[in-house]
Amino acid sequence: MHIVIIAIGSAGDVHPFLGLGRTFAKSGHRVSFCTNPAFADLVERSNLRFLPLGTAEEYKTAMSNPALWDPRTSFKVLWKVMAGFIQPLYDLLQPEIDDETVLVGSLWAFGARLLQEKYGVPYVSVQVSPSTFLSAHLPPVHKRFTIPSSWPISLRASLLWLIERGVTDRVMGPALNKIRTKLGLPPSKHILGRWLHSPQRVLGLFPDWFAPPQIDWPPNVALTGFPLFDESEFREIDDELKTFLATGPAPIAFTPGSTMVDSLSFFSAAAEVLGTLGQRGIFLAKEGSPMPPLGSSILLRSYVPLSKLLPQAKVLVHHGGIGTVSQALAAGIPQLAVPFAHDQFDNAARVERLGCGLRLDSPISAPTLLTSLKRLLEEESFQRNCASYRLRVEPGETSCLRALAMVEAVGIASRNLATLSSKTGPQLVRA
Numbered sequence: 001m002h003i004v005i006i007a008i009g010s011a012g013d014v015h016p017f018l019g020l021g022r023t024f025a026k027s028g029h030r031v032s033f034c035t036n037p038a039f040a041d042l043v044e045r046s047n048l049r050f051l052p053l054g055t056a057e058e059y060k061t062a063m064s065n066p067a068l069w070d071p072r073t074s075f076k077v078l079w080k081v082m083a084g085f086i087q088p089l090y091d092l093l094q095p096e097i098d099d100e101t102v103l104v105g106s107l108w109a110f111g112a113r114l115l116q117e118k119y120g121v122p123y124v125s126v127q128v129s130p131s132t133f134l135s136a137h138l139p140p141v142h143k144r145f146t147i148p149s150s151w152p153i154s155l156r157a158s159l160l161w162l163i164e165r166g167v168t169d170r171v172m173g174p175a176l177n178k179i180r181t182k183l184g185l186p187p188s189k190h191i192l193g194r195w196l197h198s199p200q201r202v203l204g205l206f207p208d209w210f211a212p213p214q215i216d217w218p219p220n221v222a223l224t225g226f227p228l229f230d231e232s233e234f235r236e237i238d239d240e241l242k243t244f245l246a247t248g249p250a251p252i253a254f255t256p257g258s259t260m261v262d263s264l265s266f267f268s269a270a271a272e273v274l275g276t277l278g279q280r281g282i283f284l285a286k287e288g289s290p291m292p293p294l295g296s297s298i299l300l301r302s303y304v305p306l307s308k309l310l311p312q313a314k315v316l317v318h319h320g321g322i323g324t325v326s327q328a329l330a331a332g333i334p335q336l337a338v339p340f341a342h343d344q345f346d347n348a349a350r351v352e353r354l355g356c357g358l359r360l361d362s363p364i365s366a367p368t369l370l371t372s373l374k375r376l377l378e379e380e381s382f383q384r385n386c387a388s389y390r391l392r393v394e395p396g397e398t399s400c401l402r403a404l405a406m407v408e409a410v411g412i413a414s415r416n417l418a419t420l421s422s423k424t425g426p427q428l429v430r431a
Contacts (some may be wrong), residue, residue: 003411006111007035008109011323014039016205030049032048035051036056036059071143071341079171079175083175092111102414114183123200124198127204128322129322139160141349201409205226209354230323230327250314251279251299253315277370283299317373328356334383358372
């Protein structure tokens with residue numbers, strides 16, 4: 001089977017698919033990995049065939065745009081970037097298609113979804129976080145507008161419908177439907193809530209205890225668990241960090257992820273609070289990020305695999321990305337999520353519901369950060385809940401193998417339907 005994986009987005013979007021791709025390849029399948037060249041080295045180290053989409057400079061420009069991380073502007077800015085990849089992705093994938101091909105795509109892999117609709121190419125759509133399932137029964141959480149779960153279900157459903165038709169379809173529809181018209185396809189609506197999800201199979205890369213399935217999710221959803229890929233096989237902890245971890249109390253780790261934030265304010269508040277609490281810290285920040293003065297009790301690193309760091313940490317303060325959330329759950333440590341945009345607010349809310357952490361909206365200040373961290377350090381319920389859910393996090397390989405079984409089933413069903421079509425006439429189309 002030729003499995004073509006499309007992963008569009010930041011490192012937090014690409015990492016889970018690299019975990020899938022490595023497992024698929026180890027199981028004997030031919031795997032091609034389509035993503036931005038910013039991740040080319042990581043794809044090649046994973047021994048996967050690389051299909052470049054866009055340029056590394058485009059990725060850097062997009063990720064460095066502050067408007068992408070502002071909840072007031074993030075959706076429109078993100079869509080402007082993603083809309084530009086629809087036709088190039090479609091054109092890039094089309095020559096890759098043969099009778100053995102199955103497409104596996106992330107949220108914004110619209111070109112793959114169009115190939116499925118146009119030609120019946122088997123396609124498995126994948127969601128790395130549950131916020132992209134627009135459920136009226138359990139509405140996703142966002143800073144700007146969240147539908148209260150206490151409202152009657154009929155009202156919640158009506159508001160969700162209005163948001164889709166009046167906001168998301170209005171923003172996304174013109175660019176998508178222009179391409180659909182060129183392909184001879186009718187206009188699409190309910191793009192984010194329905195159309196982008198494959199009618200053949202939808203995978204959620206998280207467990208059901210993190211996001212209980214809802215009756216108004218798209219059909220054919222299967223939850224596989226967290227892939228937990230974080231480059232740990234390629235990166236070692238350096239000697240200085242090993243010594244730091246081994247010769248003192250467990251530190252508190254801080255990372256804003258790949259989000260565009262005021263790093264100086266973020267880490268200044270962190271440094272002040274660590275001093276007040278008498279705690280040690282590890283700051284994970286992009287190279288070149290401005291920093292406050294750091295004493296001997298704080299180490300600065302640009303990247304450390306969280307699966308190696310967090311089991312030796314006390315608490316994690318982070319941006320709320322789903323990959324970071326899953327690593328903290330796997331390590332069994334409390335987490336303080338400071339979301340900035342996109343799915344981060346919903347992920348933070350789910351961590352709070354589990355009793356494994358707290359949410360603190362940005363911009364953070366030393367007093368608010370101090371209050372939250374004291375709760376996480378002192379209230380025993382957080383430790384108990386984290387220890388309980390740590391036992392429920394399956395190994396990443398188990399989750400990836402579960403996803404592979406779903407992908408293989410779609411490929412087999414597609415081939416069987418194609419065989420039947422060739423025997424019974426042209427009225428059947430592979431789907």
